[in-house]
Amino acid sequence: MEAYNEKVDYENPLLSLKIFQTKREDDLFIGWHYHREVELLLIDQGELDVYTEDDYYHLEPGDIVVIGSSQLHRDRSMASGLLEYYVLQFDLDQFFDHSTMPYIRFFTETKNPLSKINYIFSEKPEVKREIARCIKDIFHEAKTKSAGYELAVNILIKTILLHLLRGDSRHTLAEHDDFDRARLKPVFDYVEANLTGRIHVDQVCRLANMSYYYFVKFFKKAVGLSFTEYVNYRKIKWAERILLTEDRSISEIGDVIGIPNMAHFYKMFKKYNDCSPKEYQKKMLAWNRQ
Secondary structure, three states, X not given: OOOEEOOOOOOOOOOOEEEEEEEEOOOEEEEEEEOOOEEEEEEEEOOEEEEEOOOEEEEOOOXXXXXXXXXXXXXXXXXXXXXXXXXXXXXXXXXXXXXXXXXXXXXXXXXXXXXXHHHHHHHOHHHHHHHHHHHHHHHHXXXXXXXXXXXXXXXXXXXXXXXXXXXXXXOOOOOOOHHHXXXXXXXXXXXXXXXXXXXXXXXXXXXXXXXXXXXXXHHHHHHOOOHHHHHHHHHHHHHHHHHHHOOOOHHHHHXXXXXXXXXXXXXXXXXXXXXXXXXXXXXXHHHHOO
16 A cells, blocks of 8 residues: 555644544554654553554553654554544644754754654653653643643643653764854854845855855754755744734745745745745734634
8 A cells, every 4th residue: 555645734823733632442554654744642541553664663551652754654553442542743843943943953864763762762761751741731732722822832842852852862863962053153143143135155154164065064964954944944934923923015025034036935935834925824813813
């Protein structure tokens, strides 16, 4: 059976996330599929078998499994009683901002599929308990929707990532290097100060005290994104903020963020949001009025 690309629909467009609780009572096999969202499964009752291309996990109550972005996986529940579990899916990129962007490289799976960190849950039960608590808290926040719940969910997702990062004693995730981030700080500051115009790579290379070819490789290794991808990402994040806080036309916003070419602006915006700037603005404002 051919693997299929699952489209994850977000209930709240302000949060690139979906969480739900599901139940099964029958023997059910779900075929190979993938989605760009990272997925965490938490078993509340019953048993579930989860397969990736390289590994197999038998999950019982309290167990958690992590599936990486676009990683092929399938699962099977046996008809041995009620199965109840939580499913948390989120777009990893959307939970990193300027201050935390250097850490995205730990989760970009350039070295290993993210599922390789599942060993943490057997070796460090305290980490498993804390992440299980976070998942249940996210479910509660998304269900009750108390004031500021988006902030709470954002903090909880970051807490999950922090537990995974600090719990990775085998260094399965990308190696940590404070020196890399310190060396790139002037570059990050320059990008933030010059988002309104063109970012000059030669100036960035001087700030980092590197040749162009060395800088390109160094930045990609340290951040997990190419320098061009990082700049475009920061520009689009700024455009999102303007769309929700200022009364400007799309062409004006393109000028403000330094992407005056409308075709390029729309292409970049759709890459990160799966919709046009106007569609994004309409969805967000409609949600805020609810």
